[in-house]
Amino acid sequence: MKMGIGELAVGENFEGFLLIREASKSVASNGKPFLTLILRDRTGEIEAKLWDITDEDESTFTQEKIVQITGVINQFRGKNQLKISTIRPASVADGVKVSDFIEKAPIEQEVIMEKLTEIIFEMKNPAIQRIVRAFIKKYQEELLVYPAATKNHHEYASGLAHHIVSMLALGKEICRLYPQLNQDLLLAGIILHDLGKIHELSGVASTTYTLEGKLLGHITMMVEEIGEVAKELKIEGEEVLLLKHIVLSHHGKLEWGSPKTPLIQEAEVLHFIDQLDAKLNMMQRSLVKTKPGEFTERIYPMENRSLYKPSIENE
Numbered sequence: 001m002k003m004g005i006g007e008l009a010v011g012e013n014f015e016g017f018l019l020i021r022e023a024s025k026s027v028a029s030n031g032k033p034f035l036t037l038i039l040r041d042r043t044g045e046i047e048a049k050l051w052d053i054t055d056e057d058e059s060t061f062t063q064e065k066i067v068q069i070t071g072v073i074n075q076f077r078g079k080n081q082l083k084i085s086t087i088r089p090a091s092v093a094d095g096v097k098v099s100d101f102i103e104k105a106p107i108e109q110e111v112i113m114e115k116l117t118e119i120i121f122e123m124k125n126p127a128i129q130r131i132v133r134a135f136i137k138k139y140q141e142e143l144l145v146y147p148a149a150t151k152n153h154h155e156y157a158s159g160l161a162h163h164i165v166s167m168l169a170l171g172k173e174i175c176r177l178y179p180q181l182n183q184d185l186l187l188a189g190i191i192l193h194d195l196g197k198i199h200e201l202s203g204v205a206s207t208t209y210t211l212e213g214k215l216l217g218h219i220t221m222m223v224e225e226i227g228e229v230a231k232e233l234k235i236e237g238e239e240v241l242l243l244k245h246i247v248l249s250h251h252g253k254l255e256w257g258s259p260k261t262p263l264i265q266e267a268e269v270l271h272f273i274d275q276l277d278a279k280l281n282m283m284q285r286s287l288v289k290t291k292p293g294e295f296t297e298r299i300y301p302m303e304n305r306s307l308y309k310p311s312i313e314n315e
């Protein structure tokens with residue numbers, strides 16, 4: 001089977017089709033313009049430079065365009081880059097479409113819904129259960145396809161739902177180990193904490209931030225919507241306040257974008273589960289492309305570290 005762009009090592013050649021996720025114009029030290037392209041397929045993404053561009057190149061090689069490329073994998077400052085030899089726009093005759101290049105979560109949508117339905121069914125607090133069920137009913141279609149971010153972690157189709165169900169599994173196990181935690185509150189917070197990204201992000205292909213996302217952010221939007229849904233359901237009481245607080249504080253620190261720091265134990269636990277799942281996702285997706293006994297390329301959101309992949313087998 002032909003290897004994808006995320007599976008190739010330095011020195012290996014690539015020939016095939018890729019989707020332009022981003023295209024940005026800059027000027028080199030010699031005064032000539034060039035394009036920085038972020039190219040992707042289902043196995044990953046890579047940066048490439050298109051040098052000495054013309055006005056036609058700039059208008060041709062734009063975001064969400066599919067291109068046929070030949071080149072070789074190089075490395076620059078610890079990250080792989082594709083050195084382009086040839087590039088052309090894909091044509092109708094090539095028989096390729098944008099959805100062919102979008103990475104998908106390693107879990108089926110049906111399984112995701114089964115897990116969410118099971119969690120909601122098990123909730124004992126009627127107010128929390130009704131609020132969560134209302135949100136899942138309202139956003140089921142978007143939840144099952146949206147990514148969790150524009151980059152860094154779970155930034156693929158169904159990534160948001162994959163992130164949530166992974167966190168739910170962690171949350172249930174932590175509640176078993178620490179029975180003093182309110183499981184309904186924690187699991188509801190996990191389901192709701194990032195749902196605002198459905199409004200914050202543009203969609204699956206070439207994901208960007210919406211105007212609402214740039215001006216308000218998913219935390220603010222979600223807190224407001226929890227209040228609206230509770231009002232529609234005629235639910236009052238501390239549950240609504242606590243769910244709002246968990247969403248407000250899930251980034252953990254003010255400097256990380258949380259308007260409040262966690263002030264209840266379930267909010268603190270959710271923050272660490274969120275961090276754990278996001279970081280493991282980033283690490284695993286770099287390590288899977290790395291041979292045993294070698295280091296990954298640098299992972300920028302993890303302090304620009306290169307991780308080592310041990311040679312010993314994982315029994």
